[in-house]
Amino acid sequence: MTDLKSMTPEELTQWCKEQGQPAFRGKQIFQWFSRGVESVEEMTNLPKALREKIARECAFTPPVVERKQVSNQDGTIKYLWRLADGNCIETVLMRYHHGNSVCISSQVGCAMGCAFCASTLGGRVRNLTAAELLDQVIFTQKDSGYPISNIVLMGIGEPLDNYDNVKKFLTLVNHPDGVNIGMRHISLSTCGLVKGIDRLAEEGLQLTLSVSLHAPDDETRSSIMPVNRATGVDELFAACHRYFQKTGRRISYEYALIDGVNDTPRHAALLGDRLEGTVAHVNLIPLNHVEESPLKPSTHVAAFQKQLEKRGITATVRRRLGSDIDASCGQLRRKAMKAAGQKDRG
Numbered sequence: 280m281t282d283l284k285s286m287t288p289e290e291l292t293q294w295c296k297e298q299g300q301p302a303f304r305g306k307q308i309f310q311w312f313s314r315g316v317e318s319v320e321e322m323t324n325l326p327k328a329l330r331e332k333i334a335r336e337c338a339f340t341p342p343v344v345e346r347k348q349v350s351n352q353d354g355t356i357k358y359l360w361r362l363a364d365g366n367c368i369e370t371v372l373m374r375y376h377h378g379n380s381v382c383i384s385s386q387v388g389c390a391m392g393c394a395f396c397a398s399t400l401g402g403r404v405r406n407l408t409a410a411e412l413l414d415q416v417i418f419t420q421k422d423s424g425y426p427i428s429n430i431v432l433m434g435i436g437e438p439l440d441n442y443d444n445v446k447k448f449l450t451l452v453n454h455p456d457g458v459n460i461g462m463r464h465i466s467l468s469t470c471g472l473v474k475g476i477d478r479l480a481e482e483g484l485q486l487t488l489s490v491s492l493h494a495p496d497d498e499t500r501s502s503i504m505p506v507n508r509a510t511g512v513d514e515l516f517a518a519c520h521r522y523f524q525k526t527g528r529r530i531s532y533e534y535a536l537i538d539g540v541n542d543t544p545r546h547a548a549l550l551g552d553r554l555e556g557t558v559a560h561v562n563l564i565p566l567n568h569v570e571e572s573p574l575k576p577s578t579h580v581a582a583f584q585k586q587l588e589k590r591g592i593t594a595t596v597r598r599r600l601g602s603d604i605d606a607s608c609g610q611l612r613r614k615a616m617k618a619a620g621q622k623d624r625g
């Protein structure tokens with residue numbers, strides 16, 4: 280099987296030539312994929328022989344809505360998609376005044392093991408292909424009817440642990456013949472894979488890098504994020520500094536406030552020491568409680584924010600969208616898996 284849906288128009292053009300087809304067919308095929316066709320029959324401007332060839336040779340299956348939840352509070356829509364191989368992933372559509380934003384998954388499950396995160400509980404099953412990344416944007420737009428202007432890679436999985444496919448996805452989604460979303464409208468979030476951050480810096484993309492920091496010191500960070508045991512906070516900040524030097528793009532730090540773990544005045548002071556005088560933005564997130572975890576949301580969010588702001592560090596508290604629909608971090612997939620497990624056990 281050829282994964283035509285993960286190809287750029289240029290690669291599709293090459294493929295068409297190899298099939299003895301005129302070059303312009305490549306762009307046509309790409310445009311059909313970008314519109315979210317669900318069968319080859321819909322590609323009406325292609326000759327029948329080529330359509331048959333595509334149907335025979337191409338892994339075509341679009342994602343299927345397994346579950347869809349719409350928030351009564353703010354219109355957030357959460358999709359649980361079933362992929363061709365039966366695995367499920369989540370995508371969340373968030374509606375803001377400045378446009379609609381989609382939060383997509385990068386892997387089935389996650390290997391990073393963060394203590395507060397539901398996505399990682401079952402480990403990593405596999406990477407998503409570029410086409411599976413792209414289809415989340417295309418089919419969320421198609422099913423919801425809301426045009427999407429922003430993308431955040433903040434769903435299930437660690438994007439820099441699936442580097443090549445994520446890079447390919449960025450090329451596809453940014454392509455003028457396709458969905459055509461500008462790099463400045465895309466954010467990529469990482470738990471801090473230093474090699475990946477350095478590689479990304481070399482690409483010179485205008486996207487926003489978000490780093491899931493969650494603690495300013497090794498002791499605290501290693502206790503909740505296993506990734507920190509391999510590369511500590513010093514190394515992480517050094518990579519962030521290199522990233523900024525190279526790209527000139529301000530880094531956004533995610534900080535989920537967890538009761539008694541990382542939310543004390545001492546933590547705020549240490550974070551201040553790290554960030555004072557740097558070009559950074561801190562996103563404070565009240566922890567979303569995950570059923571399987573003993574960790575609780577902090578009650579000191581405002582005080583933490585104030586302490587940072589006093590030192591001239593921009594810190595915003597993220598508005599919680601879709602909290603009535605499990606709209607965060609692998610919770611819906613987790614629920615579906617548990618329900619399926621219970622069924623299996625009879």
Ligand code: SAH
Nearest residue numbers: 396433436437468469470491533535566567
């Ligand atoms: N693996 C990437 C992207 C996916 S997670 C990363 O780590 O950045 C998206 C964001 O949600 C991360 O900042 C993650 O740390 C955060 N997150 C995970 N579980 C959370 C929870 N229970 N409450 C609040 N934020 C959470």
